[in-house]
Amino acid sequence: MSQVPRWFERKFDLSFPAEMYPNLCARLRGTPARLEELMRSISHEILVRKAGESWSAQENAGHLFDLEPLWLARVEDYVNGAETLTATDLANRKTGEANYNARRTEDILADFRQARNKLMQRLEGLEANLYSRTALHPRLKTPMRLVDHLYFVAEHDDHHLACIWELAQPGNESPR
Numbered sequence: 001m002s003q004v005p006r007w008f009e010r011k012f013d014l015s016f017p018a019e020m021y022p023n024l025c026a027r028l029r030g031t032p033a034r035l036e037e038l039m040r041s042i043s044h045e046i047l048v049r050k051a052g053e054s055w056s057a058q059e060n061a062g063h064l065f066d067l068e069p070l071w072l073a074r075v076e077d078y079v080n081g082a083e084t085l086t087a088t089d090l091a092n093r094k095t096g097e098a099n100y101n102a103r104r105t106e107d108i109l110a111d112f113r114q115a116r117n118k119l120m121q122r123l124e125g126l127e128a129n130l131y132s133r134t135a136l137h138p139r140l141k142t143p144m145r146l147v148d149h150l151y152f153v154a155e156h157d158d159h160h161l162a163c164i165w166e167l168a169q170p171g172n173e174s175p176r
Helices: 018-040 057-079 093-097 105-124 128-132 146-168
Strands: 134-137 142-145
Touching: 018 057, 018 105, 018 128, 018 146, 057 093, 057 105, 057 134, 057 146, 128 146, 142 146
Parallel strands: none
Antiparallel strands: 134 142
């Protein structure tokens, strides 16, 4: 049984100061390197192995890439003063249809790094006061500052890194 908590059951403490945004940007900037290091330490057979209905390690990595346009769209929501953040496809159809297990791991990693770099470049150009701007998160039904959104993305990254790590452990069932 998985030790990784289910993503949709997570609660988020967003009581930290907005001045934490440089730390969160550093964390987000480091995700491609952490993902690459983790994936390169796992055999291809294990990367594409599925247990039950859950995603394989490679599909988890592809899912990180799939969500980069959403994260960038939400940054633009803050820039444009939107009241509600762009919604996502909660069924994750894009990941399900992408057939990531048939793709080269190196291509998935390169695509993710490129997409994350685009997000980071956009964030680097923002004024510091924008990180306190709020908008309603559509699923959580709670106001989030831009800095909270970055924390949410970083936690999502770490969730999938933990899933990948757990999938690589001998005898572990597929995480959620």
